[in-house]
Amino acid sequence: MSGPISLSKLALGQQAVLRSFPPAGAAFLRLREMGLLPGTRLILVRQAPLGDPLEIEVRGYRLSLRRAEAECILVDPDSPS
Amino acid sequence: MNASSAVSKTVGGPPGRAPVYALVGNPNCGKSTLFNALTGLKQKVGNYPGVTVEKKVGTAYSQHGQPMPVIDLPGAYSLAARSPDEAVTRDMLLGRRLDTAAPDRILCIVDASNLERNLYLVHQILDLGRPVIVVLNMMDLAAKAGVRIKVERLEKELGIPVIPCEAAHGRGLIELKLAMSRPDLPLPRHRWDIPSPIAPAVSELQASLLENDRKAPLSARAEALLLLTDQDSVRVAGSTPLSSRTTDILQSWKVRWEGQGVDWAATLVASRYDAIARLCADVLERGTPEQEGASLSDRIDGVVTHPVWGWLVLGGLMGALFLSIFTLAEYPMTWIDDHIAQAADAVKAAMPPGDLRDLITDGAIAGVGGVLIFLPQILILFFFIGLLESTGYMARAAFIMDRLMSRVGLNGKSFIPLLSSYACAIPGIMATRTIEDAKDRLVTILVAPLMSCSARLPVYLLMIAALVPGDTIPVGTKVGLMLLMYALGTSAAFGFAWLFKRTLLKGEPPLMIMELPPYRLPRVRDVILQMVERGGLFLRRAGTLILGISIVLWFLSTYPKAPEGATAQAQMAHSFAGQAGQLIEPVIRPLGFDWQIGIGLIASFAAREVFVSTMGVVFNAQSDADDTAPLRQALASARWPDGAPLFTPLVCLTLMIFYVFAMQCVSTIAVVRRETNSWRWPLFQLAYMTGTAWVVCFAVASIGRLLGY
Ligand SMILES: Nc1nc2c(ncn2[C@@H]2O[C@H](COP(=O)(O)OP(=O)(O)OP(=O)(O)O)[C@@H](O)[C@H]2O)c(=O)[nH]1
Ligand SMILES: [Mg+2]
Numbered sequence: 001m002s003g004p005i006s007l008s009k010l011a012l013g014q015q016a017v018l019r020s021f022p023p024a025g026a027a028f029l030r031l032r033e034m035g036l037l038p039g040t041r042l043i044l045v046r047q048a049p050l051g052d053p054l055e056i057e058v059r060g061y062r063l064s065l066r067r068a069e070a071e072c073i074l075v076d077p078d079s080p081s
Numbered sequence: 082m083n084a085s086s087a088v089s090k091t092v093g094g095p096p097g098r099a100p101v102y103a104l105v106g107n108p109n110c111g112k113s114t115l116f117n118a119l120t121g122l123k124q125k126v127g128n129y130p131g132v133t134v135e136k137k138v139g140t141a142y143s144q145h146g147q148p149m150p151v152i153d154l155p156g157a158y159s160l161a162a163r164s165p166d167e168a169v170t171r172d173m174l175l176g177r178r179l180d181t182a183a184p185d186r187i188l189c190i191v192d193a194s195n196l197e198r199n200l201y202l203v204h205q206i207l208d209l210g211r212p213v214i215v216v217l218n219m220m221d222l223a224a225k226a227g228v229r230i231k232v233e234r235l236e237k238e239l240g241i242p243v244i245p246c247e248a249a250h251g252r253g254l255i256e257l258k259l260a261m262s263r264p265d266l267p268l269p270r271h272r273w274d275i276p277s278p279i280a281p282a283v284s285e286l287q288a289s290l291l292e293n294d295r296k297a298p299l300s301a302r303a304e305a306l307l308l309l310t311d312q313d314s315v316r317v318a319g320s321t322p323l324s325s326r327t328t329d330i331l332q333s334w335k336v337r338w339e340g341q342g343v344d345w346a347a348t349l350v351a352s353r354y355d356a357i358a359r360l361c362a363d364v365l366e367r368g369t370p371e372q373e374g375a376s377l378s379d380r381i382d383g384v385v386t387h388p389v390w391g392w393l394v395l396g397g398l399m400g401a402l403f404l405s406i407f408t409l410a411e412y413p414m415t416w417i418d419d420h421i422a423q424a425a426d427a428v429k430a431a432m433p434p435g436d437l438r439d440l441i442t443d444g445a446i447a448g449v450g451g452v453l454i455f456l457p458q459i460l461i462l463f464f465f466i467g468l469l470e471s472t473g474y475m476a477r478a479a480f481i482m483d484r485l486m487s488r489v490g491l492n493g494k495s496f497i498p499l500l501s502s503y504a505c506a507i508p509g510i511m512a513t514r515t516i517e518d519a520k521d522r523l524v525t526i527l528v529a530p531l532m533s534c535s536a537r538l539p540v541y542l543l544m545i546a547a548l549v550p551g552d553t554i555p556v557g558t559k560v561g562l563m564l565l566m567y568a569l570g571t572s573a574a575f576g577f578a579w580l581f582k583r584t585l586l587k588g589e590p591p592l593m594i595m596e597l598p599p600y601r602l603p604r605v606r607d608v609i610l611q612m613v614e615r616g617g618l619f620l621r622r623a624g625t626l627i628l629g630i631s632i633v634l635w636f637l638s639t640y641p642k643a644p645e646g647a648t649a650q651a652q653m654a655h656s657f658a659g660q661a662g663q664l665i666e667p668v669i670r671p672l673g674f675d676w677q678i679g680i681g682l683i684a685s686f687a688a689r690e691v692f693v694s695t696m697g698v699v700f701n702a703q704s705d706a707d708d709t710a711p712l713r714q715a716l717a718s719a720r721w722p723d724g725a726p727l728f729t730p731l732v733c734l735t736l737m738i739f740y741v742f743a744m745q746c747v748s749t750i751a752v753v754r755r756e757t758n759s760w761r762w763p764l765f766q767l768a769y770m771t772g773t774a775w776v777v778c779f780a781v782a783s784i785g786r787l788l789g790y
Contacts, residue, residue: 021347023347027594029161032351033201034594034596037350037354048386048481048483049387049388049389049392050485053484055597059195059198060194060197061198064595064596065594066483066593
């Protein structure tokens with residue numbers, strides 16, 4: 001696979017490594033404090049029945065966040081092996 | 082060595098009294114479970130983040146019987162608080178609260194199955210320079226996940242006691258109590274190099290905080306660090322705003338960093354996580370989890386958040402709840418009803434006729450009894466809600482509802498307070514403290530009392546019973562009517578939320594960052610305790626508030642006495658209560674209510690279920706017979722002066738609808754006043770809710786009359 005994509009574009013069940021956040025924004029600071037940092041592995045686990053929000057697994061726990069936020073987060077997807 | 086000198090050796094503890102412990106940790110890591118185990122109290126426990134939203138003080142006893150005050154606090158992911166509940170914890174730890182001093186020692190609870198993220202808060206706590214004990218809770222889950230923690234190693238690295246435990250199963254408590262009762266606890270050995278571009282700023286801010294803001298030497302460094310990540314700190318740094326000197330320093334550093342392209346907050350967070358990663362590399366061993374493949378939690382979620390099954394599960398759960406309220410509660414209710422009637426008859430037989438006898442039977446017993454018979458339903462409701470809360474389903478409900486909630490401008494997190502409001506608006510309104518955005522929180526508070534609470538149940542049930550005399554209504558119709566009332570209240574809540582977000586409280590669409598905990602088998606003890614606790618509260622209310630109001634009401638409806646020989650109804654009309662009812666009759670007449678119902682509406686302003694007890698007093702007092710008839714028969718025989726029945730199906734329905742909307746609860750008004758810090762919002766709420774009630778009831782009554790009911 002080539003180049004980073006936004007977290008919301010991952011396929012369900014796909015693993016990725018977080019690449020970058022937008023520089024500012026209180027929400028993203030909280031996500032950092034909850035352990036989502038550049039270099040952190042994550043999996044997109046599922047989406048809610050109506051397509052939003054998303055559920056991701058990071059550092060062994062589950063977190064839900066909205067698509068709107070996920071779109072601003074860039075990740076490097078693992079190439080499917 | 083005597084006891085007092087032993088105590089005075091305590092590090093960070095005041096001489097002469099036992100040190101105060103605060104329980105701090107991430108949301109849902111088991112703080113309240115541990116608090117209950119230590120103190121024997123019954124703090125609410127549930128499997129979703131944000132159960133505890135206010136501090137609670139208790140006392141634990143050491144192995145030698147020494148009392149040790151312990152404070153349970155709301156969970157927080159970081160000291161840089163983003164919601165009011167996290168702010169409670171931050172302010173408590175930094176000694177910013179006016180009502181309580183900062184704790185002497187800190188019990189830092191950590192979810193061992195999720196060590197890295199939990200250590201972030203620990204890392205911040207260690208900055209505080211107070212004695213800390215780290216409690217590794219949920220060791221059972223860590224073991225299941227194949228995670229092994231080298232406890233001695235962690236102890237050595239941090240230089241403080243680390244106690245593994247399982248709060249839910251009572252394991253490790255003795256070791257914890259032994260550590261807690263140690264007279265001297267070491268201060269943490271906190272080796273953490275603040276990243277170089279930021280370190281000089283922290284020292285400068287620390288010095289200024291000490292000098293210009295009179296911050297305690299212990300917490301000045303932590304406060305300085307917090308200023309750099311907590312957007313809120315400047316605005317709500319406790320009671321006193323920051324000195325201009327400190328603000329200037331902060332500002333000039335920020336300008337400098339911006340010029341250099343340094344993201345100071347992100348740098349700080351990253352450097353803490355670096356330190357944590359190094360620590361974890363030393364103390365964590367990841368083995369293979371006990372089970373391979375998708376966990377049970379995941380398989381449940383596959384169903385519960387499925388595009389089709391998910392909704393069916395949610396609907397099915399609600400349906401099952403209401404069905405059981407009607408069917409299961411039938412037997413205990415009849416039993417209670419019979420016994421209340423027997424008690425009243427026994428008093429009537431034992432005492433000579435007179436005002437005192439009437440006070441006991443028609444005032445106290447009829448009033449309290451009328452409410453008491455709904456105890457089984459209340460218990461079932463709370464049992465159900467307790468099950469939802471302790472399994473972990475609540476967080477999923479918020480997850481699947483988020484999209485719908487966002488349509489009205491709220492987020493899934495508002496769903497949990499709203500769902501709790503089905504039980505009672507007061508805990509629901511308290512639960513809004515987990516909502517980060519102030520406007521969203523206010524909107525949620527404003528609409529929460531529209532969710533049909535358990536105090537409305539007695540009113541609905543009485544009215545449904547009065548709709549058709551006798552027991553001829555099939556269960557299906559009853560459940561349907563009941564669901565209709567709940568649906569009405571719920572859609573009103575959403576509708577008004579939409580309206581308020583559009584007009585009064587416009588704001589950005591809020592965020593939805595929420596942890597989804599793994600499902601847990603509910604601890605039966607917790608669910609039952611919660612149910613009994615709430616049932617007890619209901620009984621206490623019946624025994625105090627409702628009893629009091631019933632007695633006062635009996636007096637108000639007995640005096641002044643009508644001339645000798647007047648009928649019971651004429652007496653009622655002549656009394657103070659009757660006069661009050663007649664006073665408001667012109668306002669409620671268009672809704673199809675007479676002055677007798679008016680008495681109920683006025684009295685139930687205190688609490689909705691008082692309507693039922695008031696009807697008990699008003700109508701039982703009028704039945705001259707020596708037998709106490711069930712209330713619903715008394716209602717069926719109530720008449721307008723022209724002989725037409727008072728409680729027609731239309732009137733019963735309108736009354737139910739009135740209670741769906743009207744803000745009839747003094748306690749809620751008081752809580753909203755406290756949570757919003759002004760009289761403006763509770764009064765607004767009172768006006769819009771009761772206004773809506775009148776308008777909707779008027780529409781229903783008019784249409785009903787047109788249709789010939
Ligand atoms: N398996 C397991 N579950 C536990 C343990 N301790 C607590 N729990 C469960 O964890 C859940 C959360 O417990 P609480 O005590 O409410 O957590 P809290 O930290 O007070 O949560 P907040 O008040 O929301 O911050 C409950 O379902 C408990 O039954 C434990 O040692 N092992
Ligand atoms: Mg708690």
